Amino acid sequence: MERTPPHPEVGQFDLQRVLEALVDPVRRSIVAQLDAAGEDIACGAFDIAVSKSTATHHFKVLREAGLIRQYYVGTSRMNTLRRAEMDGVFPGLLDAITPRSAPRHRPTAAAPSRPATPYLRL
Amino acid sequence: MERTPPHPEVGQFDLQRVLEALVDPVRRSIVAQLDAAGEDIACGAFDIAVSKSTATHHFKVLREAGLIRQYYVGTSRMNTLRRAEMDGVFPGLLDAITPRSAPRHRPTAAAPSRPATPYLRL
């Protein structure tokens, strides 16, 4: 396993790639949580209802599109939203697809609406 | 065949639907041409390299997402970009995915750049 996975540079950002990444609700949710938190989040700390292997897949897609940056901290993989870089290349895109004025979750993560999600939780 | 196909109202616009419509390059091209032209365009007058049946499919997806409005003029089906309505619901979205500062076509629609596309041409 590589120490650091490959990340595209800003000059290599591709709108098609980015849109393909953002069209998936789970991935958009990841981006939204990252944006709302304003800080890096470990893969396992997201509120998404998919298996670990599926989650890995989604993070890979986001990373290869340039939307997130990933790095290891111990056994955990941290995720950073590449906000500024994305805004530089595609101004307004993230703003448009991010739940802006929507009822924001508490950063402390109150009890979720659904009953028992079998998978990853925050 | 119905005289006027079903169009979603502004209140029914759904981000997921819109993104699914915009993720396809052909459909994004249709939106871009509509935006650049600034006027309604008939289905057959677009510069897209797909068959007629495929084109019909793409227009349907765009219409059901609320991105375009369609109406008949004789045997031709005209297409209107629902710019203002989209901007109202998802501000900045179309701006972000539309070739903005790119070399804009003349609004009078000059001769297209490519040689001989086997399908629909302007």
Place this chain on the structure above:
DNA sequence: CTTGAAGTACGACGATCATCAAACTTTGAT
């Protein structure tokens, strides 16, 4: 009324994708 132009409807086909479980790897504690 016949003909042609412009689309639509209908399957069908191939490719891509999201999903999962199972097995593996790596790291940090015990």
Place this chain on the structure above:
DNA sequence: ATCAAAGTTTGATGATCGTCGTACTTCAAG
């Protein structure tokens, strides 16, 4: 050394999607 936690990798599977050709419909012109 062991063990568990956190992710990854590797197929496999089922669904969706873009694409096409063919047949059909509608409208306008001759």
